[in-house]
Amino acid sequence: MTKTIFITGAGSGLGRGASLGLAKKGYRVIATTELTSQKTDLIREAREQGLDIEVFKLDITNQRDREQIEKYDFDVFVANAAINEGGPLGEVPMDRFRALFEVNVFATLETVQIAARSLVKKGNGKIVFMSSMAGISATPYVGPYTATKHAIEGIAQTLKAELEEFGVKVATINPGAFETGFNDRSAEEKWKWYDEEKHFTRKEAMLKQEEGLKNQFDPEDMIEKMIEIIPADHHKFRTVYPEETEKQLKKTEQDRWDMEI
DSSP states (O other): OOOEEEESSTTSHHHHHHHHHHHHTTOEEEEEESSHHHHHHHHHHHHHTTOOEEEEEOOTTOHHHHHGGGGOOOSEEEEOOOOOOOBOTTTOOHHHHHHHHIIIIIIHHHHHHHHHHHHHHHTOEEEEEEOOGGGTOOOTTBHHHHHHHHHHHHHHHHHHHHHGGGTEEEEEEEEOOBOSSHHHHHHHHGGGTOOTTTOOSOHHHHHHHHGGGGGOBOHHHHHHHHHHHTTOSSOOSEEEESHHHHHHHHHHHHHHHHOOO
16 A cells, blocks of 8 residues: 655755655655745645645644645654754844744644654554754754754653554654755755844854854755655664764764763
8 A cells, every 4th residue: 555645844945855755755745835926836846757646734833724635634744844944052042942933843833743643543654753963962143943953852852752552653853964954044044034233143054054054965965865764664763864973963962971061
């Protein structure tokens, strides 16, 4: 039986690539986009590739949009929709910090609750959270996003234990830094409110950290990994990719035990 995979945030980046790739492999894909313009564009690309993907607009922060999830029958739910914005945690405007939590944590969990009800009723299925290396590491000036992904890690681990008895699996996928434009756009946002005269964070320190964006990985590799993991019945709870990021994060976690102030 062909699995049906439901993906949020498929309008751009890794979510879009995975939706098209999974459809190419013969899976039934329900791909949702935050904006109607993204929906039009994804439908166009799917048609050009001769793929049959069901696409609809789903802004996960919109209750009416979220209710549409209940109309669908699926085997795997991929909570991929997220936004990203950088800035120093000691000074980030709270409305920006709250906006990230609203999408990446609260609205994400609301969509996952709908999916959980549906899968529990079926007695099987899988929920995949698109987390991030930021769910494990902590990089200066990426704090708002890091905080949301640490929250997602806690949610996913807890939910895994809670849904096991109902036959529903829970997993995370934690990409490293991939060049989809997502990280670059987030780095730009802080310059809209940051003022060298008002804020104590040094501009040079933030610019130095941004230099890391020059060495991001090719997203096609991550998309391939997602296409492999999302429909699979058995794999690790956490998939960190690429391998060098996995090694780096294992070291980070170990170092934390010895960290002193």
